[in-house]
Amino acid sequence: MNTDRAERIRRLNDSFRRSFLGGRVFLTEGIRALGPERVEEVCRRVRTFDAFTPDNDPYQEHDFGALDEASLRMFWKIDYFDAEMEYASPNPADPEVTTRVMTIMLAEEW
Numbered sequence: 001m002n003t004d005r006a007e008r009i010r011r012l013n014d015s016f017r018r019s020f021l022g023g024r025v026f027l028t029e030g031i032r033a034l035g036p037e038r039v040e041e042v043c044r045r046v047r048t049f050d051a052f053t054p055d056n057d058p059y060q061e062h063d064f065g066a067l068d069e070a071s072l073r074m075f076w077k078i079d080y081f082d083a084e085m086e087y088a089s090p091n092p093a094d095p096e097v098t099t100r101v102m103t104i105m106l107a108e109e110w
Contacts, residue, residue, distance in 0.1 A: 005093045006059060006060050006061060007060075008093040009061045009063075009092050009093050010060055010061050010062045012092075012093070012095060012098075012100070013061055013062045013063050013078050013100070014062050016078065016100045016102065017046060017047060017049070017062070017076075017078065017102065018047050018048075019047075020043075020047070020102075022095065022100060023078075023099060023100030023101055023102060024099065024100070024101045024102070025101075025102045025103075025104070026101065026102070026103045026104070027039065027103075027104050027105075028103065028104065028105040028106065028109050029109075030105060030106035030108070030109050031074070031104050031105060031106060034072075038069065038070075041069065042067065042069055042074060042104060043104070045067050045069065046065065046067070046076045046102075046104060049065045049067065049076070051065065052065075061078075061092075062078075063077065063078040063079075064076070064077050064078070066107070072106060072107075073106070073107035073108075074104065074105065074106055074107060075104075075105055075106075075107055075110060076102055076103065076104045076105075077102065077103050077105075078100055078101065078102045079100075079101045079102075079103070080092035080098050080099075080100060080101075081098070081099045081100075081101055082097060082098070082099065083096075083097055083098070083099055085099050085101070
């Protein structure tokens with residue numbers, strides 16, 4: 001992948017993940033069932049996540065992370081859709097044609 005393109009995607013993903021602005025965030029049933037206080041903590045940990053490695057971030061886009069909260073394993077994943085959210089984005093590096101969608105889920109819901 002073009003390193004400039006990957007850097008642009010990474011910056012857009014980091015901005016979205018840290019602020020939850022610039023896309024849509026979905027919490028799965030399993031996450032919502034944890035209750036408001038734990039959901040707030042999980043969201044805080046997603047926003048501050050920085051444990052990116054070649055294993056969990058091979059394309060250096062910062063689009064996936066895994067968290068352990070109490071005895072639960074959780075994942076968050078950013079996907080790229082077109083502006084109408086019907087198809088994949090034609091260019092995830094261009095926010096004008098991309099809707100970022102982050103799903104926060106229990107690992108067992110993957």
